[in-house]
Amino acid sequence: MSAAAVTVLAAAVLTGCSDGSDGSDKNSSRRSGGPAPDGLPGTDSASITFTPVDALSADQLKRTADRMRRRTELMHLSGAGVSVEDGHITVTARGDEADRLSGLGREGALDFRPVTAVVPASGSGASSPPAEVRRQLDALTCPAAPAKAPPEPSGPLLACAQDGQEKFALGPVAVRGSEVRDASASISPDSGGWQINVTFSAKGAKRFGDLTQKLAAEQPTGGNRLAIVLDGVVMSAPSVMSRIPGGKVQISGGFTRDKAEELAAAIGSGSLPTRLEGSEVTRPKG
Known part of the structure; x- marks a missing residue:
């Protein structure tokens, strides 16, 4: 596959920040602060209860709840509350935020892996990976069911694109999500669309720089794609x-x-210690 073809297939754009900022100061998302007055549409509370798939100790459950509280802050869920009872975690927020609650239970396991092969999910296309890899990709159904256990960082991974258009064979993890120091959402000054701003730790910055330098050298062979994998997708x-x-x-x-x-x-x-299963969201009546 040519470098040009790979660029066309890319589902997103990855750019560096040249001015030293993370892009979040001017255009960062901010929701209105505090609950709306009682009696207005959508002001009754909504809630969801999460149950850990694997048994957690009391300390692990507390740390999970703390991370979910942090997520409510980063998602600007005004007045949201997180409570722990009988091994379950319940999140309560304003009624007009009901549709956003299920996203709080995302495991959040982030990895950066080199792409070793890619084929269209439709099964047609010019890509010709090795026969065994092609067989494995053809057998992969997208969207894939959630993995019962996290993938081995030092091993390969087969994964689907979030839009279901491509299937990927990926190499071992090159940079882990634990190397991310901060992340925020903002509006891109270039495209006007929403983007995610990621800031690495000092160690992560070096590893990411080395990884992108190595991938950039593979442009002539078309092997310069970088997969950003979140929860196996x-x-x-x-x-x-x-x-x-x-x-x-x-x-x-x-x-x-x-x-x-x-x-x-x-x-x-940061990622949660285990996958959570969420209940149906309880919504305001009426």
Whole structure:
């Protein structure tokens, strides 16, 4: 596959921040503060209860609840509350935020992996990975069911694109989500669409710079795509054209405001110790 073809297939754009900012100061999302007055439409509370798939100790449950509180802050859920009772975590928020509550239970396991092969989910296309890899990708059904256990960081991974259009064979994790220091959502001054601003730790910045430099050198072979994987799903797989220094990048991919805030909250708060199963959201009556 040519480098040009790879660029066309990229579902998102990955850019570095050249001015030293993370892109969030001028255009960061802010919701109105405090609950709306009683009696107005949508002001009754909504709630959802999460149950850990795996048994958690009291300390793990507390840390999970703390991270979910952080997520409500990053998603600007005004007046949201998080409580723990009998091994369950319940989140309560304003009624007009009901549709956003289920996103709080996202595991939030973020990885950056090199793309080793990609085929269209439709099964047709010019890509010709090795026969065994092609067989494995053909057997992969998208969207894939949630994994029962996190993928092995040092091993390969088969994954679907979030839009269901492509299937990927990925190499081992090159940069882990634990190397991310902060994440936020903002409006891109270039495209006007919503983006996720990621800031790495010092160690993560070096690893990410080295990774992008290595991938950029693969442009002639078309092997310069980088997969940004969240909870086993490829959120985007942009082409890398040059080293991205500085440890600050922006990820854009046709996100809505709510989705950008949800993903930034999951990335910025750190992954949860286990997958959570959410109940049906209890919504305001009427």
